[in-house]
Amino acid sequence: MRKIMVTGAAGFIGSNFVRMLIEQGCWDVVGYDLLTYAGNLENLSEFQDCNRFKFIKADICDHLAVRKAMSDIDVVVNFAAESHVDRSIESSEDFIRTNVEGTRVLVDEAMKAKVDLFVQISTDEVYGSLGLEGLFTEDTPIQPNSPYSASKAAADLLVLAYHHTYDFPVIVTRCSNNYGPYQFPEKIIPLFVTNLMAGRKVPVYGDGMQIRDWIHVSDHCKGILAAIDKGKAGQVYNFGGNSEKANIELTKILLKQLGRNESYIEYVADRLGHDRRYAIDASKAKAQLNWQPEVEFEQGLKDTVKWYIENEQWWRPLRDQ
Numbered sequence: 001m002r003k004i005m006v007t008g009a010a011g012f013i014g015s016n017f018v019r020m021l022i023e024q025g026c027w028d029v030v031g032y033d034l035l036t037y038a039g040n041l042e043n044l045s046e047f048q049d050c051n052r053f054k055f056i057k058a059d060i061c062d063h064l065a066v067r068k069a070m071s072d073i074d075v076v077v078n079f080a081a082e083s084h085v086d087r088s089i090e091s092s093e094d095f096i097r098t099n100v101e102g103t104r105v106l107v108d109e110a111m112k113a114k115v116d117l118f119v120q121i122s123t124d125e126v127y128g129s130l131g132l133e134g135l136f137t138e139d140t141p142i143q144p145n146s147p148y149s150a151s152k153a154a155a156d157l158l159v160l161a162y163h164h165t166y167d168f169p170v171i172v173t174r175c176s177n178n179y180g181p182y183q184f185p186e187k188i189i190p191l192f193v194t195n196l197m198a199g200r201k202v203p204v205y206g207d208g209m210q211i212r213d214w215i216h217v218s219d220h221c222k223g224i225l226a227a228i229d230k231g232k233a234g235q236v237y238n239f240g241g242n243s244e245k246a247n248i249e250l251t252k253i254l255l256k257q258l259g260r261n262e263s264y265i266e267y268v269a270d271r272l273g274h275d276r277r278y279a280i281d282a283s284k285a286k287a288q289l290n291w292q293p294e295v296e297f298e299q300g301l302k303d304t305v306k307w308y309i310e311n312e313q314w315w316r317p318l319r320d321q
Contacts, residue, residue, distance in 0.1 A: 001026070001027065001028050002028070002074045002075065003027065003029075003072055003073050003074050004027045004028070004029055004074065004076075004077065005032060005070060005076045005077070006018055006021070006029060006030070006031050006032065006077050007032045007060055007076070007079055007080035007106065008033055008078070008080035008081060009029075009055070009079070010031065010035055010039040010040055010055075011033065011038055011039050011040075011043070011080075011184070012180075012184055012187075012217065013079055013121070013178055013217055013220060013221070014031075014033070014079035015043035015044055015182050016181070016217045016218065016221055017077065017079065017221045018031055018047070019046075019047075020218070020222070020225070021225075022047060022050060022053060024225075025052075028053075029052060030053075030055075030056065030069060030073065031053065031054070031055045031056065032055075032056045032058060032060070032066075032069055032080070033055070033056075033057065034057065034058060034060070034080075035057055038083070038084075038184045038186075040182075042314060056069050060078075060080045060098065060102035060103075060105055061105055062105070063105055063109065066105055066109045067109050067113070070110060070113040073110075073113060073115050074116045074117075075116055075117045075118075075119065076110045076117070076118045076119065077119040077224065077228075078106055078120050079121045080098065080102060080106075081098060081099050082095045082098045082099055082148070084148070084186055084187075085146050085149075085271065086186075087148075088146055088151070089147065089272055089273075092147035092151070095148055096147075096151055099148075099152055099155050100151050100154045100155050103155035103159065104158060107120075107158065107159055107162050110168075111166060116169060117170070117171065117228060117233070118162075118171075119170070119171050119173065119224065119227060119228060120155060120156060120159040120170065121175075122152050122155070122156050122173060123149065123152050123174055123175065124174050124213070124238070124278045124280055125144065125145075125146070125149035125275065126144050126149050126152050126156060126174065127140045127141075127142065127143060127174075127278070128141075128142075128144060128145050128275065129145060129275035129276050129278070130276070130277040130278060131277070132277065135240075135280060135281035136278065136279065137238065137281045137283075138174075138235075138236040138238055142156075145275055146273055156174075156236075160234065160236075164234070169234075170233060170234065171227050171231045171232075171234075171235055172236045172237075173223065173227055173236070174238050174239070175215055175220050175223070175238070175240070175280070176214065176240040176279070176280045177213065177215065177278070178215055178217045178220055179215075179216060179217065179300065179301065179304055180217035180300070180307075181217075181304065181307040181308075181311070182314070183217075184318065188247070189250075189254070189301075189304060190315065192254050193258065193304075193308045193309075194315055194319055196254065196258040196260050196264060197258065197308070197309065197312070200264075201264050201266040202254075202255075202265060202266065203266050203267075204247060204248060204251055204265055204266065204268065205247065205268060205269075205271050205274060206267070206274065207270075208246060208251065208267070209246050209247070209276075210246065210247045210275070210276055210277070211244050211246050211247075211277040211279070212250075212277075212278055213241055213243060213278055213279045214241050214243040214244075214250075214297055214301075215241030215243070215280075215293055216241065216293070216297075218294075218295060219239070219241060219293040219295050220239055222294075223237070223239040223285060226285070226289035227289060229289075230288065230290065231288070235288075237284060238280045238281060239282055239291070239293075240279065240280025240293070241280075241293045241295075242282075242293060243297035244279050248265075251265060253301065254301075
């Protein structure tokens with residue numbers, strides 16, 4: 001059986017990806033995570049007795065720990081990242097260390113270990129901001145506008161350079177906004193759901209007309225698996241959900257689902273340098289990987305809200321930190 005190393009395994013997308021791998025039964029999985037604020041071992045608790053899963057608590061910037069973990073690994077998938085834009089605006093230090101230096105350590109050690117494939121998980125935010133029309137393609141110029149997206153763009157370019165310079169097999173995937181279970185409650189959907197459950201208002205930046213394309217985390221994870229199975233080394237693949245929503249529109253949908261009225265909206269000062277619109281063209285993934293999103297946004301969002309309602313014991317300690 002092939003062995004895959006998943007960094008950031010205890011985070012939102014990483015833990016959902018591990019869950020999908022275990023359910024498929026085709027991989028032995030090594031989960032690697034430092035368990036910083038957004039990494040939660042509870043996300044992986046169901047696998048603690050699984051003989052096909054091993055967890056390692058360590059830093060991706062630690063060469064020796066990474067080298068030891070990569071013994072006999074076939075594929076590395078790097079989810080490990082600082083990812084909250086607001087935090088990057090307050091201080092970029094952790095973002096540069098984790099997202100750039102950490103990625104350098106991982107790809108260095110992966111090349112030395114001669115793994116079959118290194119997959120760098122990235123974001124559509126590296127492309128910058130769209131106008132009212134158009135979509136991001138894999139050929140869209142990189143124009144990041146926040147310290148977070150700049151750090152991810154740097155990591156992407158570094159990984160791709162290892163392919164060009166050393167012919168090392170890498171793939172970069174870029175996705176639109178993810179939603180689903182186990183998302184840390186500083187992100188908009190779990191933040192708003194948990195606020196509304198507690199009878200609190202929800203903070204909407206500026207006029208709320210920033211537009212994002214939403215993809216369910218399960219569709220994103222399936223896309224990554226498709227890239228591993230069918231992708232070509234040195235390529236970038238975009239994954240989007242074909243579900244563009246303005247933040248204020250999303251807010252009103254959540255208000256309705258939680259039985260709250262618009263008096264629960266609190267407009268706040270806009271984020272510095274806030275990108276206006278993201279939207280993904282995933283036609284390359286459809287053509288080359290035979291992938292397309294399956295979860296319809298309305299149903300996916302209902303299921304996500306239901307999950308947070310039913311799993312207060314999971315998110316409550318995170319909100320109370």
